Amino acid sequence: MAHDRSLDLFANRFELTRHVVTLLNEDPPPERILYLHGLGGNGKSLLLRHLEKHCCLRTDRWENVRDAPDPELLERLAEHGRQVPVARIDFGARPAGENRPQEAFSALFMLKRQLALHGIATPRFDFAAITYLHKLGFDIAHRVPELFPRGEVNIALDIADAVLALPVLRVGQQLFQMLNTRMDKAFTRRRMQRRPSQQDAANILALVPEPDLLHELPRLFAKDLNDAAGDHARIVLLFDTHEAFFGEAIGDADSLIHADKLMRDEWLRCLLGHLDLGAGIIAIVAGRTRPPWPSAPVFPIPERYIDHRLVGHLTxxxxxxxxxxxxxxxxxxxxxxxxxxxxxxxxxxxxxxxxxxxxxxxxxxxxxxxxxxxxxxxxxxxxxxxxx
The missing domain is CATH 1.10.8 (Helicase, Ruva Protein; domain 3)
Structure with missing residues (x-):
């Protein structure tokens, strides 16, 4: 990865940096989404990259780090802290191949591949994604290596083999017994225990791929992360350039109330709304203006669950x-x-x-x-x- 010189030139932002470091280290965890807003060019994207690279650390010696002067806080944290799982998406990035950050299916896989580097598994989401591809007739053998982390490709293909052999249009006890037998063989062969429950598999197989199963993917992903939070004190999700969902309309606050605009980030609201923030999942979103989430007709996020912080000009x-x-x-x-x-x-x-x-x-x-x-x-x- 190329060296990011802009991070070497990062200047202060001590108040925001300290706030995020505190969220990662003080218990109990916060139960609000941190939303960073400010004018274009104020450095929100650089701030998120700074948080990802330097601030996603947790220490057992927080009492020795907490009172450090601002210029020394991150240095002391790096000395005593350990990396927590973190993933970042920039909604304004140009789509490329399987990386299409504004689309739910692709964006969730972008998060998955990053979190897999920290040992986080998403069994419900994996099974649902493979079922979705199968029901729509995609070439799974071709798509799986492009979507899944390298270390998970073989088990994903085994799951695909189990699903491909099923008469997917039939739903019943005999079908689930057949699936369990095939899944048992696959997971035993790979010596892996992570797998969706029979009830989860039944619910997933019963859904039509579009729109029902596609709309379920963010909730299933959130449920997997909630389970993973039991093994990680904190999991950090960073989302940049939220205004990219709305195009030029972001400058007109009133236009964002329209349902067609709010549908564009519906999957993101679904994901955020189903995360167990109290279990230690930290969600940080950056955009130019405050989000119209409380007024969304589907998956609204009330103001009391949003911590708004301004990213202003430099002093x-x-x-x-x-x-x-x-x-x-x-x-x-x-x-x-x-x-x-x-x-x-x-x-x-x-x-x-x-x-x-x-x-x-x-x-x-x-x-x-x-x-x-x-x-x-x-x-x-x-x-x-x-x-x-």
Whole structure:
């Protein structure tokens, strides 16, 4: 994996960082979804990557870490902490192959592949996904290696063999006995114990693939994670660019009330709504505006279950630190760049500042700090329109 230099330039955000670290380490676990909202370019995506890489740690010595000064908190946590299972999806990412983050079937598999690296199994979801593919006539032998983690491909193919031999249009006790026999052989051969119960299998086999079984996948995935929470003190799910579900409509809050808009992230609300947050599953979502979940006609999420946190602009001190990390150390140049990227006193737009820093680094000694003061208002206005 390529080195993410932007994480090296991450500046402060101490309050949000400490809040997330606290969620992972203090008991009892929170029972609310953390929703990070803020204007485009304010660094929400970078913040989520920072949380994923540096903050998803839990320590048995939290009392020795909790009171560390802000600049030392993560260093002390890394010294005493251990990694917890974490998975991240960016809904704004370009679809590629089996990675289509806004579609329930694909997105859940994206989460599954990441969580499998931490030993988390999803037996109900696996059986349902294979049954879904089979009922729709997909080439399972081709799709399974693309969807499942490498270490689970063989057992997934064994499950597929058991399902393929069933007269799926028939539902009854004889069918389930046949399935149990085939599943027993498959799991015994692989020396694995994880498998859906007979009742879960019966419910899954009884559903038509679309829309019923497809709509059940998020709930089944959540149920598997709830079981896995018994073996992990925390499991972290990170969801970025939530506004991508709504396209350009995200700028018009009223338009989000329409049912067709709310249907776009229905599977996500279903997943979040069925997670046992009290068992230690931490869900963090980032988007430009507060989500219209409480008003959703299906799978609404009441406000009392959402912890809204603003991701605002950088302070002048944070912006100056960022420039220092980026290699711009001349105080006069720092002051000029911070002043030019400021939208209000002590409020510096992170993305705009980054663009300015790139210009300054590329120009080197050819650029004088005074040059930024001579830029005409038309250029500044154009940049503001672009950022909006």
């Amino acid at each position: 002048t001190a944070d912006a100056t630190q960022y420039l220092t990390l980026a290699g711009i150390t001349d105080p006069a140049m720092q002051a000029a760049l911070v002043n030019y990227a400021s939208t209000a006193p002590d409020e510096v737009h992170p993305y705009f500042l980054g663009l300015c820093a790139d210009v300054a680094l590329a120009a080197g000694s050819r650029l004088d700090p005074a040059d930024f003061a001579t830029l005409v208002d038309k250029e500044r206005d154009l940049a503001r329109r672009l950022l909006q």
